[in-house]
Amino acid sequence: MFVSGVDVGSLTSKAVIMKDDRIVKSVIIKSKARPWESADEVMDMALARAGLDRKDIKNCVGTGYGRDKISFIDEAVSEIACHGRGARWLVPSVRTVIDIGGQDCKAIRLDAKGDMMKFITNDKCASGTGRFLEVMAKVMNLDLDELGEMSARSKQPVTFASACTVWAQADVIQQLNDKVPIEDIAAGVNNAMASRMAILANSIGLENDVCMTGGVAKNNGVVNALEKHLGIRIKRIRREDPQIAGAIGAALFAMEKASGGVI
Amino acid sequence: MRVLLKMNNLQEYLAGLLDDPCNEVVEQAVAYGMIPLGYTCSLIPEPVLSAGRLFPLRLRAPGVSGTETADIYLSSVICSYTRSLLELALDSKYDFLKGWVFAASCDHLRRLYDNLGYLNKPEFSFILDVPHKNNEAAMEWLELELEKLRTALSSHFNIDMSDEVISTSIKENNIMLAELRSIGDMRKEAMPLFTGTEFHRLMMALQAAPRKLLSDIPGRFRDAALKRGGAGKFRARFMIVGGELDDPAYTGVIESMGGRVVADRYCTGSFPGLEPISESGKPLAAIALYILEKNRCPRMMEEFDRRADYIINIAREYSADGIIIQTIKFCDTWGVESSLLVAALRDAGIPVLRLEREYRTGGEGQLRTRVQAFIESMKK
Known part of the structure; x- marks a missing residue:
């Protein structure tokens, strides 16, 4: 029995097809202006790569900001619940999930069974989200992947006076003009991001094990800095790409539904 | 008034009353010679503002799309309710009001009272000083404050604000509240x-x-x-x-x-x-x-x-x-x-x-x- 999860986020859209608790295929694309177009494209790509058709999917759950606009899903579940469920599948011992998406960030506490106990999300400010890193990387003329790697090469990370995206951007430009090594600026950006995220994570009360999901979980500079800020070890997700955790969670909900469970 | 027998029609009518600070019923009341008074806080007693020809309007800022002008006068750490009210006031949206009654409920609304006084002074403006504690001295203080409000309203608008008039207003208000209370109870x-x-x-x-x-x-x-x-x-x-x-x-x-x-x-x-x-x-x-x-x-x-x-x-x-x-x-x-x-x-x-x-x-x-x-x- 095949099931699928589609996570239409503000920056990327993800689709996961699962069978018997195993991922058959997953795809990530850049989101389009209209969520239903993103959902159609990412789902069709995943199906094509798996050699399947839409009618082969027994149940499909949608999540992400565009979830209500997806025509082919059977049910919509919040991305908070999906990230919790997906993280649990990726790291079975996890009790706290920190997810940094394109335009939001959230901390989720799970109980011993893996059910969501409580959560907290950022406000509308872009600080502490993937958008913050994207803006800074663009100013520094770097790829997002490079930004993460540079922290390791930094000898003297700069400190930003504010984690506000607008002010930090102005600071980055100033540092570039002052010919500060780009590694030190990049490390400063990652630290600023981590410090903002640590405030959110601490406010929910951390419980081990802790893991990170979302695209920013692939940025080692941020993950390492966040570990320092929180004073705990963050379990790295190795089983799959942490960016598809929400779509995995959606697929797991779909599997539960297809098996007669209630979401 | 249109026939409002169905909930959808009634809701549409009520929503229409909320689209603008001055709606058709307010206009009708003003045409009848009634006097609209804006107020900003639950601590302001509606029965006093409902005495005789007066009627109270809870101030809202429907349709506010930004607070660019108000932001010049109010700091960015003042809440957006206060800034929205000032924005619409500076945009003459409350000019139909014959007066504003404030309570010294929070510093933000006090700044609104101050700024209105400088920028677009209402013909009647009063701020009620409500104590922060509930005891005998606070009771005496608040009663004196209400007496000041009564005197100010009575002399400015030349209306009878006697105990009898306010008592009648309380009774009428209580009838409406009882009806709303019984509807609210249906939510159980x-x-x-x-x-x-x-x-x-x-x-x-x-x-x-x-x-x-x-x-x-x-x-x-x-x-x-x-x-x-x-x-x-x-x-x-x-x-x-x-x-x-x-x-x-x-x-x-x-x-x-x-x-x-x-x-x-x-x-x-x-x-x-x-x-x-x-x-x-x-x-x-x-x-x-x-x-x-x-x-x-x-x-x-x-x-x-x-x-x-x-x-x-x-x-x-x-x-x-x-x-x-x-x-x-x-x-x-x-x-x-x-x-x-x-x-x-x-x-x-x-x-x-x-x-x-x-x-x-x-x-x-x-x-x-x-x-x-x-x-x-x-x-x-």
Whole structure:
């Protein structure tokens, strides 16, 4: 029995097809202006790569900001619940999930069974989200992947006076003009991001094990800095790409539904 | 008035009254020679502002799209409700008002009072100094303040504000409150006959137009709800708690995710706003007692436990599955209160979702996600 999860986020859209608790295929694309177009494209790509058709999917759950606009899903579940469920599948011992998406960030506490106990999300400010890193990387003329790697090469990370995206951007430009090594600026950006995220994570009360999901979980500079800020070890997700955790969670909900469970 | 037998038609009519600060009923009242007075806080006694030809209007800022002009005069840490009111005032949207009555309820609204005085001075403006404590001295003080308000209104508008007139106003007000209270009580039912959004709209419309001209509306609302026979399915019952919340669209977003708002404790809501004022003794003394005893505002000192218990009891009485605390960003009064309240409610075993927002309803996607996740976390 095949099931699928589609996570239409503000920056990327993800689709996961699962069978018997195993991922058959997953795809990530850049989101389009209209969520239903993103959902159609990412789902069709995943199906094509798996050699399947839409009618082969027994149940499909949608999540992400565009979830209500997806025509082919059977049910919509919040991305908070999906990230919790997906993280649990990726790291079975996890009790706290920190997810940094394109335009939001959230901390989720799970109980011993893996059910969501409580959560907290950022406000509308872009600080502490993937958008913050994207803006800074663009100013520094770097790829997002490079930004993460540079922290390791930094000898003297700069400190930003504010984690506000607008002010930090102005600071980055100033540092570039002052010919500060780009590694030190990049490390400063990652630290600023981590410090903002640590405030959110601490406010929910951390419980081990802790893991990170979302695209920013692939940025080692941020993950390492966040570990320092929180004073705990963050379990790295190795089983799959942490960016598809929400779509995995959606697929797991779909599997539960297809098996007669209630979401 | 159009025939308003169906809930949809009635809701459409009520929504129309909320589109603009000055609606058709207000215009009609002014044409009859009635005098509109704007007010900004639940601590201001409506019966005093309803005496004789006066009628009160709870000030809202419908349609405000930005606060560029108000931002010049008010700091960025002043709440967006205050800034929105000033914006519309500077845009002459409240020029139809014959006066403004404020309470010294918070520093933000006091700044609005100050700035209006400099920038667009109303022909009548009064600020009521409400004590922060509830004791004998506070009672005496507040009664004197109400006496000053009565004298100011009476002399400025040349109207009779005698004890008899205010007593009549209290009686009329109590009749309306009793009717609204009985409708509000219908939310205790397992399947309420109306949505929280519909009730919110009813409550707001009755604060946005002279109640004397809308006296038949609560009855029509009840009849329409009974006739319809149900308001649809929902996943969880909620109580909304917080400060100023005058936009039913916000309640609508919460309900669109499967919530059903069955109780409310916010400034423009039904708790604690619908209790009757005593009709015996001196009317101003009765009003002073009512303000100090019933307001449950976080600005009052040494009363946190009483306020928290009040909310917990209502949540239980109305079988709320969870409480949503919403506060406007930079609202000092509710910002501090909500932190303490979250802990108190969780200790009482009530699931809580805390939301910070701007005055104008926005960020719907994020709000929907949080509410949906809240419902999911309750296994509803």
